Amino acid sequence: MEFVVEVENLTKSFGTKAVLQGVSLKIRRGESYVVIGGSGSGKSVLVKCILGLIPYDVGSIKINGRDISKLSQKELFQTRLKCGVLYQGGALFDSLTVIDNVSFGLVYGYGMPKKKAYAIALEKLRSVDLDESVARIYPAELSGGMMKRVALARAIATAPDIIFFDEPTTGLDPITSGTINDLIVKCTKEMGISALSITHDINSLKHISNRVGLLHNGKMIWEGSNAELTTTTNPYVVQFINGNSHGPFTSN
Amino acid sequence: MFLVRVGRLFISFLASIGNVAVFMLRSLSFGFAPPYYWRQILQQAVQIGYFSLPVVGMTALFTGMAMTLQCYAGFSEFTAENAIPSVVMIAMTRELGPVLTALMVAGRLGASMTAEIGTMKVTEQIDALTTLSVNSYKYLVFPRLLTGTTLLPFLVFIDDIIGILGGYLVGVYHLNFNAANYIRNTFEALTFSDISSGLVKGAVFGFLICLMGCYQGYFSKGGAEGVGRATTNSVVTSSILILLFDCILTFILF
Ligand SMILES: Nc1ncnc2c1ncn2[C@@H]1O[C@H](COP(=O)(O)OP(=O)(O)OP(=O)(O)O)[C@@H](O)[C@H]1O
Ligand SMILES: [Mg+2]
Numbered sequence: 201m202e203f204v205v206e207v208e209n210l211t212k213s214f215g216t217k218a219v220l221q222g223v224s225l226k227i228r229r230g231e232s233y234v235v236i237g238g239s240g241s242g243k244s245v246l247v248k249c250i251l252g253l254i255p256y257d258v259g260s261i262k263i264n265g266r267d268i269s270k271l272s273q274k275e276l277f278q279t280r281l282k283c284g285v286l287y288q289g290g291a292l293f294d295s296l297t298v299i300d301n302v303s304f305g306l307v308y309g310y311g312m313p314k315k316k317a318y319a320i321a322l323e324k325l326r327s328v329d330l331d332e333s334v335a336r337i338y339p340a341e342l343s344g345g346m347m348k349r350v351a352l353a354r355a356i357a358t359a360p361d362i363i364f365f366d367e368p369t370t371g372l373d374p375i376t377s378g379t380i381n382d383l384i385v386k387c388t389k390e391m392g393i394s395a396l397s398i399t400h401d402i403n404s405l406k407h408i409s410n411r412v413g414l415l416h417n418g419k420m421i422w423e424g425s426n427a428e429l430t431t432t433t434n435p436y437v438v439q440f441i442n443g444n445s446h447g448p449f450t451s452n
Numbered sequence: 453m454f455l456v457r458v459g460r461l462f463i464s465f466l467a468s469i470g471n472v473a474v475f476m477l478r479s480l481s482f483g484f485a486p487p488y489y490w491r492q493i494l495q496q497a498v499q500i501g502y503f504s505l506p507v508v509g510m511t512a513l514f515t516g517m518a519m520t521l522q523c524y525a526g527f528s529e530f531t532a533e534n535a536i537p538s539v540v541m542i543a544m545t546r547e548l549g550p551v552l553t554a555l556m557v558a559g560r561l562g563a564s565m566t567a568e569i570g571t572m573k574v575t576e577q578i579d580a581l582t583t584l585s586v587n588s589y590k591y592l593v594f595p596r597l598l599t600g601t602t603l604l605p606f607l608v609f610i611d612d613i614i615g616i617l618g619g620y621l622v623g624v625y626h627l628n629f630n631a632a633n634y635i636r637n638t639f640e641a642l643t644f645s646d647i648s649s650g651l652v653k654g655a656v657f658g659f660l661i662c663l664m665g666c667y668q669g670y671f672s673k674g675g676a677e678g679v680g681r682a683t684t685n686s687v688v689t690s691s692i693l694i695l696l697f698d699c700i701l702t703f704i705l706f
Pocket of ligand 1: 242
């Protein structure tokens, strides 16, 4: 299987509001794909459709070569274990300690004994530069940057084939953003995990991406490699990268 | 124009009943299938059974006391004081016990359920459960429905006892009833159906509180403000449903 995720002609509307209008996208194994686009262009909806969190109208989505609409409930849950997600706000479970959060997918998803799951969770915490000292505390006591790191540890704990990053650096200071970017690169380059990220952070974009797609008006209007990003003359891309207020994008 | 508005309101009312029904069926069908999340169930049991006790107990005590005083004011006019213990007992077991317990639990537990699940919803924690391969109906909703339905009758039973005790205290120590007579008058009138009808009501109310609490939380949207609105809705709808079903059940059980 060459591709981890294959999305074809995906269409999704909420009521009369068409959000995605035929989006296609393929992510190769080991590739770090970044989707950019204006606010409300449907980036989060795209990711939620791929994860099966919201139903879509038309099109097909394949993960590891299997069409997710044809999977049974059980197979769908097994497929999801192969997808790590770093949610925008972290989405750590408030009522559980850090270690219980990180080992959650192992215990509940894989049915692993707690002791073994904790050992793996600790190892994952270390790989995001945290140690045992945070294991027993609750998410509310963590800083924003630490929360993101714990959430990342939780996302990689189940040994996923692909990780979805929803605006991983939004709301963090430049240095913490840098650390998170490095960790994302570490996941993709060293651990060989594929990634699909959403970001508005151009700095982060240049750092973490192999391929970039620009989503606009429900369609992927440009796609190219990281290098092409700076050489392209596509007016949308140029405006987006430079953050000009003049150009084909009109702010709403 | 007016008719159109009423019609629309009626349709949206029916639609929300449908949504609640679907939500309920999903929770039950996922919940009763293994694996079972015992830890979640136990945690909820402690929340409902143990931490609600002080509130419920106090409500019962004061209600039983006030009830006895009120009865005395009325009954003593035609020297029917002997009926007071049994009236208090029947009022507590059949009506006040279940209804007051349920209303207190709706305010305390229903509200916190909605707030907790609603917060999980708007901060994407419910999505995170799903992508970590856990069915959220099974993990969040079912344990609450199960423990609410099974434990509320126990709370009602305790409420009955404390309420009757409150009546006894006022009767014997304030109104100078003979203690032995008071107890005899209470238990002579007691029938099995007095207790059982209250317990049945308790189970139904417990189910309603948890169903509305979870439903409102699960479908809340729009950040912290949305969760606040959902919490209010949860308490209001479950309180109304409690009183509505109390009326229906009283018709059926008598
Ligand atoms: N559950 C929903 N019900 C109705 N409309 C929705 C829902 N979810 C998203 N939308 C709409 O779909 C559009 C795209 O939303 P989405 O969250 O995907 O935007 P986005 O590209 O992620 O924006 P941002 O960069 O601001 O996060 C928005 O206009 C939003 O109002
Ligand atoms: Mg978004």
